[in-house]
Amino acid sequence: MRETRTKKTKTVCTFCGVGCSFEVWTKGREILKVQPTSDAPANGISTCIKGKFGWDFVNSEERLTKPLIRRGDHFEEATWDEALDLIANKLGGIKDQFGGNAIGFISSSKVTNEENYLMQKLARQIFATNNVDNCSRYCQSPATDGLLRTVGYGGDAGTIQDIAGAGLVIVVGANPTEGHPVLATRVKRAHKLKGQKLIVSDLRKHEMAERADLYIHPKQGSDHAWIAAVAKYMIEQGWHDQTFIEERVSGFDVFVKSIEKYTLDYAEKQTGIAKEHLIQIAAMIHEADGVCVLWGMGVTQNTGGSNTSAAISNLLLVTGNYGRPGAGAYPLRGHNNVQGACDFGTLPAWLPGYQHIADDAARKKFELAWETSIPANPGLDNIQMLQAIEAGELKAMYLMGEEMAWVDSNANHVHDALSRLDFFVVQDIFLTKTAQFADVVLPAAPSLEKEGTFTNTERRIQRLYQVMEPMGEAKPDWWILREVANRLGAGWNYQCPGDIMDEAAVLSPIFAGVDYARLEGWDSLLWPVAKDGTDTPLLYTERFNFPDGKARLAPVEWILPVQMPEAYDLLLNNGRLLEHFHEGNMTNKSKGIQHKFPEVFVEVSPELADARGIAEGTLVRLESPYGAIRVRAVITDRVQGNELYLPMHSVSDQSAVNLLTGTATDQNTHTPAYKQTKVRMQVI
Numbered sequence: 001m002r003e004t005r006t007k008k009t010k011t012v013c014t015f016c017g018v019g020c021s022f023e024v025w026t027k028g029r030e031i032l033k034v035q036p037t038s039d040a041p042a043n044g045i046s047t048c049i050k051g052k053f054g055w056d057f058v059n060s061e062e063r064l065t066k067p068l069i070r071r072g073d074h075f076e077e078a079t080w081d082e083a084l085d086l087i088a089n090k091l092g093g094i095k096d097q098f099g100g101n102a103i104g105f106i107s108s109s110k111v112t113n114e115e116n117y118l119m120q121k122l123a124r125q126i127f128a129t130n131n132v133d134n135c136s137r138y139c140q141s142p143a144t145d146g147l148l149r150t151v152g153y154g155g156d157a158g159t160i161q162d163i164a165g166a167g168l169v170i171v172v173g174a175n176p177t178e179g180h181p182v183l184a185t186r187v188k189r190a191h192k193l194k195g196q197k198l199i200v201s202d203l204r205k206h207e208m209a210e211r212a213d214l215y216i217h218p219k220q221g222s223d224h225a226w227i228a229a230v231a232k233y234m235i236e237q238g239w240h241d242q243t244f245i246e247e248r249v250s251g252f253d254v255f256v257k258s259i260e261k262y263t264l265d266y267a268e269k270q271t272g273i274a275k276e277h278l279i280q281i282a283a284m285i286h287e288a289d290g291v292c293v294l295w296g297m298g299v300t301q302n303t304g305g306s307n308t309s310a311a312i313s314n315l316l317l318v319t320g321n322y323g324r325p326g327a328g329a330y331p332l333r334g335h336n337n338v339q340g341a342c343d344f345g346t347l348p349a350w351l352p353g354y355q356h357i358a359d360d361a362a363r364k365k366f367e368l369a370w371e372t373s374i375p376a377n378p379g380l381d382n383i384q385m386l387q388a389i390e391a392g393e394l395k396a397m398y399l400m401g402e403e404m405a406w407v408d409s410n411a412n413h414v415h416d417a418l419s420r421l422d423f424f425v426v427q428d429i430f431l432t433k434t435a436q437f438a439d440v441v442l443p444a445a446p447s448l449e450k451e452g453t454f455t456n457t458e459r460r461i462q463r464l465y466q467v468m469e470p471m472g473e474a475k476p477d478w479w480i481l482r483e484v485a486n487r488l489g490a491g492w493n494y495q496c497p498g499d500i501m502d503e504a505a506v507l508s509p510i511f512a513g514v515d516y517a518r519l520e521g522w523d524s525l526l527w528p529v530a531k532d533g534t535d536t537p538l539l540y541t542e543r544f545n546f547p548d549g550k551a552r553l554a555p556v557e558w559i560l561p562v563q564m565p566e567a568y569d570l571l572l573n574n575g576r577l578l579e580h581f582h583e584g585n586m587t588n589k590s591k592g593i594q595h596k597f598p599e600v601f602v603e604v605s606p607e608l609a610d611a612r613g614i615a616e617g618t619l620v621r622l623e624s625p626y627g628a629i630r631v632r633a634v635i636t637d638r639v640q641g642n643e644l645y646l647p648m649h650s651v652s653d654q655s656a657v658n659l660l661t662g663t664a665t666d667q668n669t670h671t672p673a674y675k676q677t678k679v680r681m682q683v684i
């Protein structure tokens, strides 16, 4: 029966890591309006354009509404029983023939915490493999790695509100105004009204860079060098926090030795940042009452992304900038649930709650609870899975909610690898490019059609409530995973996402006190959460997350950017636009947004445009060693010299950025070095 009643339902935005919550007013499937309220813990009465107007995709005619099974070169509609039986038979058969390690599982930050938990449980309990990963591999794994090495948790040090209390905010390789708009508003307000100082380091002079007290433009991939030089200079000046270091930090002498070469002269030569500016940064940190460093993919998507993340944390440690409001490390999570996907164990080396797979006691706890045997070695990450497909070792893949075919680097290579799989399952809301390589495609329900929790960039766990029924025969991802597992003998008895959270809480000390009753309505919890429900808005007030309670300065080396043949003479930077989410296959369905940005473009500096005879709107061909695209030029002084900027929101064979990006990765985490892309450009 058609719903005629108007109702409002609380949900959590699905478009970025700020985790805005608000009420959605609906009549049936019609979305009448999105209304934030002062009760929302992360955003109050604020949202951005995506949160307000980005929801048309939910009612798109392109939604998947029935399971699809490949028959030759086309898909045919199937019943749920047919599709689920086929998946169970095929995956079970591959496990029997080749072992569980012949299968890979890829999860996503687009789905809930509970669904991430079940994806890794499916891999580990039923297939006894740690070949499970999520899309943070493409963005924020290096930040998590750098923080795990230095302070012991991979999350933001405090709350978004705490950032507003900092004396100085340093933004490195991030564009919060477009990537994290509501968080950016907090910083801009504190800068304007409370005298907060602001430093921005970025290749591109974006809106927040224009506002900064100091904007620096380091050479591509050189942030580590200037950060280490500032730390060295501050220690030489006696501007480090000796008491904090003696009481709360280990490894100081080894760290000092490790940064010997990062003199101001060396850093100026390597980064292009004038010595005077490096001294100015050091002085601003010294004078500030609390320093927060915010960083994004301009740092992490480099060959040295994880070492640079550790270098940021080192600088905060030697200056005593942890453990109080308005101080600490804030890696900005891109998707809404990047944090939660990692927290709930869709990582090849980590069980839920950051319990390492090599920790015998932790692993045995899960083995006992799940009546299985889990390997003690880390499994394959997303990047290694593709290599294993090429080597003939990975036969099948199960992917949930990730547009891997356009999001992973070197897309032509990804397409080739996916086409070689013996069996491939995709569950998504659209027949994505990735799904077109699948053998079975399952119609999933987006966030407005299901219940669950998301965790935002500040480690805040929030509930979302079902706004409307799933379209057609679409089902929540947790329901689909349960049905697949049970066909393989799992006996999962979850009746709702709250049951799944209850299990995760029992097995993960950092979620011990998380339950749905404590998350009712606008209530939220920031992990770690003690059994009595006490949560932790601010980390490291008493101890860092290591057995001795001390932080560990990491003696890390700057990893030089990859070299490319000289024929590729232009640096291609890439990132977000305010109006779009990720590859764009959701926000492109919103008429207003599509009208405003019908196609992506490449930003060209005025000097380069002059030299190449390029005018506004000129069609150009960009070519890298990995592929070529065609886009129109926009001439702007946001970019300088031979640097270009291409938004990443295209899924077109003509203009997708990842047809150009290459094979280099971060040394520790294998996150693709998307930001180290060189191209040549021709006017068409």
Ligand code: SF4
Binding pocket: 013, 014, 015, 016, 017, 018, 019, 020, 043, 046, 047, 048, 049, 050, 051, 052, 180, 181, 182, 183
């Ligand atoms: Fe908030 Fe981010 Fe959603 Fe905008 S996109 S409404 S800032 S969560």
